[in-house]
Amino acid sequence: MxxxxxxxxxxxxxxxxxxxxxxxxxxxxxxxxxxxxxxxxxxxxxxxxxxxxxxxKKSYMVGLIWDTDHRRPGWRHPFLQEILIGLKTALSARGYHLLMLATSDEEDGHLRAARRHNLDGVVFIDNGTRDPALIRLAESDVPCISLDRPAAGPRTTYVISDNAGGARLAVNHLHEQGRRAIATITGPGRTRPGAERLTGYRDALAALGLPAREEYVVEGDFYLTGGHSAMRRLLALDERPDAVFAAGDEMAIGAIRAITEAGLKVPEDIAVVGFDDIEPAALLQPGLTTVAQDKAGFGVAAATALISMINAPAAVSPAPSVLPTTLVVRGTTAPRP
The missing domain is CATH 1.10.260.40 (lambda repressor-like DNA-binding domains)
Structure with a gap:
C-alpha cells in the first residue's frame, strides 16, 4: 500500500x-x-x-437532512438532485463525506443525531414548514447551512437564488415579445422560492403598467401534474392569457402539455417561461425558455460557508449567499403574431 x-x-x-x-x-x-x-x-x-x-478532532463527516417522504417526492425533483450533486462534489474536493440522516418527529432528534455521529456540520433542505427539529438544530452550536430556504442561528447560514429578480427577468422578456396578458403558475406559497417568485412577478407587472389580475395567479406545486392542472384552469378563463410564467420548469412542462392538449400552439398562441433550467428544458421541442439557477454555485457556496464555520475558532455565521439568476431564451417564447 x-x-x-x-x-x-x-x-x-x-x-x-x-x-x-x-x-x-x-x-x-x-x-x-x-x-x-x-x-x-x-x-x-x-x-x-x-x-x-x-x-x-474532526470527523470530516457532514450530515444531510432532506425533509421528504412518499407524500413529498422531493428526491425525484431534478433541480434538487442537481444541487445535491454539486454539494457532494464540492465537499468531496475538500475531503468531507456526506451522510444522509433520517427525518425525525422529535424536537431534538436532528441535534441528537448530529452529536451521536460526531458530525462536523449539517446541511438541510426542507419543505417550507417550520419544523421544530430543524429550528432546534439551527439554534445549536452545530455549524449548519440551509439550501434554498433562509435559516438563522449562532452558526447557521443559507444559500438561495435571486428568486424575485429571476421572475422579473421572465415577465420583462414576455413583455418584450409583445405579450400583455401574462399569467403565472406559482410554487407553494409556504416556500420561500414560491413566495419570492410571485413577488417578482407582481413587481414586474406593476413596473410595466400591466394590470394584476388575480385570476391569472394559480398556485402549483413545482411538479408536472401541478403545472398541468394549473394551466387547465387558466385555459378555462373567459379571457385566457397569451403568456405564462411558471415558477418551475417541471410546472412549465406540464403547462405546455395542457396547452397542446387544448389544440393550441406554443409559443404562437401562448408563450411559456419556466424557472430552474433543468436538463430536460433544452431537450424539449421547442426548447423551454427559462430562468437558470446556478446549480453548481449552490454546492460551492454551501460547502465553502459550511467549512469556514467548521474551522472557525468561535461562533461565526457567514453572510447568506444570494446567487444571481439568468434568462435562457429558447423556443417557447417568440414575438406575438
Whole structure:
C-alpha cells in the first residue's frame, strides 16, 4: 500500500503539504490539491482516517437532512438532485463525506443525531414548514447551512437564488415579445422560492403598467401534474392569457402539455417561461425558455460557508449567499403574431 511519503515524492511536494491536502484543504492551492488527489488515486494512496480524526478532532463527516417522504417526492425533483450533486462534489474536493440522516418527529432528534455521529456540520433542505427539529438544530452550536430556504442561528447560514429578480427577468422578456396578458403558475406559497417568485412577478407587472389580475395567479406545486392542472384552469378563463410564467420548469412542462392538449400552439398562441433550467428544458421541442439557477454555485457556496464555520475558532455565521439568476431564451417564447 502506498504511503504518504510515496505520494509526496511522486507529487514533488513535502509530506506536510500532502497532509494539509487531506486535513486542511482550504490552506492549499487548488492546483496543488488537484495534483495530490489525482496522484493519490493513481497510486492507490488512502489517508489514515482514524489518525486524521484524532489529530484534528474532526470527523470530516457532514450530515444531510432532506425533509421528504412518499407524500413529498422531493428526491425525484431534478433541480434538487442537481444541487445535491454539486454539494457532494464540492465537499468531496475538500475531503468531507456526506451522510444522509433520517427525518425525525422529535424536537431534538436532528441535534441528537448530529452529536451521536460526531458530525462536523449539517446541511438541510426542507419543505417550507417550520419544523421544530430543524429550528432546534439551527439554534445549536452545530455549524449548519440551509439550501434554498433562509435559516438563522449562532452558526447557521443559507444559500438561495435571486428568486424575485429571476421572475422579473421572465415577465420583462414576455413583455418584450409583445405579450400583455401574462399569467403565472406559482410554487407553494409556504416556500420561500414560491413566495419570492410571485413577488417578482407582481413587481414586474406593476413596473410595466400591466394590470394584476388575480385570476391569472394559480398556485402549483413545482411538479408536472401541478403545472398541468394549473394551466387547465387558466385555459378555462373567459379571457385566457397569451403568456405564462411558471415558477418551475417541471410546472412549465406540464403547462405546455395542457396547452397542446387544448389544440393550441406554443409559443404562437401562448408563450411559456419556466424557472430552474433543468436538463430536460433544452431537450424539449421547442426548447423551454427559462430562468437558470446556478446549480453548481449552490454546492460551492454551501460547502465553502459550511467549512469556514467548521474551522472557525468561535461562533461565526457567514453572510447568506444570494446567487444571481439568468434568462435562457429558447423556443417557447417568440414575438406575438
Amino acid at each position: 502506498a504511503t504518504i511519503r510515496d505520494l509526496a515524492r511522486q507529487c514533488g511536494v513535502s509530506v506536510a503539504t500532502v497532509s494539509r491536502v487531506f486535513n486542511n484543504p482550504e490552506v492549499v492551492t487548488q492546483e496543488t490539491r488537484d495534483n495530490v488527489l489525482r496522484v493519490a488515486a493513481r497510486i492507490g494512496y488512502l489517508p489514515n482516517e482514524s489518525a486524521r480524526t484524532l489529530a484534528t
